[in-house]
Amino acid sequence: METKNLNLVIVSPEKTLFKGEVSDVTLPGTKGIFMVLPKHAPLLSSLEKGTIKYTTSEGEQLLEIAGGFVEVKKNEVSVCVEQ
Numbered sequence: 001m002e003t004k005n006l007n008l009v010i011v012s013p014e015k016t017l018f019k020g021e022v023s024d025v026t027l028p029g030t031k032g033i034f035m036v037l038p039k040h041a042p043l044l045s046s047l048e049k050g051t052i053k054y055t056t057s058e059g060e061q062l063l064e065i066a067g068g069f070v071e072v073k074k075n076e077v078s079v080c081v082e083q
Contacts, residue, residue, distance in 0.1 A: 038075055051063065
């Protein structure tokens with residue numbers, strides 16, 4: 001069975017900002033903007049001020065952040081951010 005989505009969780013120190021399935025997520029890495037798609041290789045990266053873009057079944061969503069970090073493994077994308 002082919003995986004067509006990622007499980008994305010975005011948290012801040014105060015609360016969970018998003019939890020659900022997405023088809024892709026674009027993040028503002030400190031070395032440049034990058035996109036994560038299903039079956040992406042494991043990754044750990046710091047994030048800088050910018051916009052997280054992710055696509056749900058309802059369309060593209062945007063979230064402004066001040067920084068943070070992301071971990072990607074086994075179609076799970078975990079993002080901890082400062083707003």
